Amino acid sequence: MDGTLTERRDLVGLTRAELAAELARIGLPAFRAGQVWHWIYHRGARDFEEMTTLAKPLRAELARSFAISRPNEAQRQDSADGTRKWLLRFADGREAETVYIPEEDRGALCMSSQVGCVLTCAFCHTGTQRLVRNLTASEIVGQMLVARDAYGEWPSPREARMLSNIVMMGMGEPLYNYDNVAKALTILMDNEGVAISRRRITLSTAGVVPMIERVGEELRVKLAVSLHAVTDELRDELVPINRKYPIAELLAACRAYPGAKNARRITFEYVMLKGVNDSPADARALVRLIAGIPAKLNLIPFNPWPGAPFECSTDAAIAAFAAIVNKAGYSAPVRTPRGRDIMAACGQLRSASERMRTSAAAAV
Ligand code: SAH
Numbered sequence: 001m002d003g004t005l006t007e008r009r010d011l012v013g014l015t016r017a018e019l020a021a022e023l024a025r026i027g028l029p030a031f032r033a034g035q036v037w038h039w040i041y042h043r044g045a046r047d048f049e050e051m052t053t054l055a056k057p058l059r060a061e062l063a064r065s066f067a068i069s070r071p072n073e074a075q076r077q078d079s080a081d082g083t084r085k086w087l088l089r090f091a092d093g094r095e096a097e098t099v100y101i102p103e104e105d106r107g108a109l110c111m112s113s114q115v116g117c118v119l120t121c122a123f124c125h126t127g128t129q130r131l132v133r134n135l136t137a138s139e140i141v142g143q144m145l146v147a148r149d150a151y152g153e154w155p156s157p158r159e160a161r162m163l164s165n166i167v168m169m170g171m172g173e174p175l176y177n178y179d180n181v182a183k184a185l186t187i188l189m190d191n192e193g194v195a196i197s198r199r200r201i202t203l204s205t206a207g208v209v210p211m212i213e214r215v216g217e218e219l220r221v222k223l224a225v226s227l228h229a230v231t232d233e234l235r236d237e238l239v240p241i242n243r244k245y246p247i248a249e250l251l252a253a254c255r256a257y258p259g260a261k262n263a264r265r266i267t268f269e270y271v272m273l274k275g276v277n278d279s280p281a282d283a284r285a286l287v288r289l290i291a292g293i294p295a296k297l298n299l300i301p302f303n304p305w306p307g308a309p310f311e312c313s314t315d316a317a318i319a320a321f322a323a324i325v326n327k328a329g330y331s332a333p334v335r336t337p338r339g340r341d342i343m344a345a346c347g348q349l350r351s352a353s354e355r356m357r358t359s360a361a362a363a364v
Contacts, residue, residue, distance in 0.1 A: 114172025
């Protein structure tokens with residue numbers, strides 16, 4: 001690679017204040033940061049040459065000092081149902097996946113926060129891959145930029161967007177990489193850029209209890225909690241972080257979640273595992289547990305992966321479970337699995353870091 005290229009500072013992933021500070025280093029006044037921000041996040045510029053409201057010499061000067069980076073698209077797969085999965089490769093060769101899930105008049109981008117994961121949830125494919133590293137704010141924002149490029153959503157459409165929502169539900173535990181996730185989401189929410197409102201962003205956690213309050217206070221996005229079991233005994237096995245932060249503590253944090261009013265109901269995710277957590281008694285216990293929390297349920301049919309030690313509950317068991325939860329006054333849609341044919345559904349992501357590992361081992 002060209003030496004000058006690697007020295008150029010990446011502008012993607014900087015807050016507005018940081019961007020202004022970077023530009024000030026080469027003597028540019030603050031209003032230039034506003035212009036550059038607009039080009040990167042509203043217009044989708046990938047190159048300073050595109051910034052036609054700046055004089056040519058200024059563009060050249062910016063290009064000498066800075067870069068506007070994108071992760072590389074290592075692979076792209078399209079599902080028969082319209083779901084699209086990207087395997088993105090970052091500057092150091094590490095990889096993570098991002099999934100676009102279209103709905104009728106909108107769509108969500110399911111973004112990753114880490115390469116691999118430390119949580120080792122028993123039913124999750126990503127959990128069989130050890131944590132490699134956190135993603136940087138630039139790499140998290142970059143997932144959205146790549147998707148916007150692919151669907152041609154530049155300049156940021158005011159309405160009728162394909163990429164209307166964000167779910168932080170890809171690989172990794174976002175609350176173990178809070179600072180970068182928070183920075184990335186703040187950038188993506190900025191009104192003069194990608195402009196995705198906090199009401200259209202959902203952050204999912206397996207239950208990093210001490211961080212939950214900050215999500216509500218600082219980011220004010222919607223919260224989803226991967227509950228999956230109604231007893232500590234079972235949850236300890238399925239979602240091992242439960243040994244550190246058991247159900248009672250997790251639910252206390254949910255009860256205290258700032259703004260958990262009806263408009264910002266907490267979503268409890270519950271993976272349906274045949275014969276493990278899917279009985280009517282489980283459903284009744286679930287309803288008792290979450291009593292008093294403005295909540296909805298998201299029943300996720302288990303998505304299989306090679307070697308998984310579980311099976312998906314039967315349709316009848318899922319319907320019976322949903323009926324009990326519904327009757328107690330909670331909305332409990334059963335999530336239709338999307339993108340299973342390309343291993344893009346919940347819990348199926350596992351970057352080809354497997355491959356990375358093999359090649360790293362070969363290199364030793
Ligand atoms: N670490 C965060 C973000 C991952 S979100 C969290 O745990 O919430 C992905 C969601 O898919 C979580 O609710 C996860 O528990 C669920 N999931 C994982 N593996 C799954 C599988 N095989 N089938 C269905 N859902 C799964």
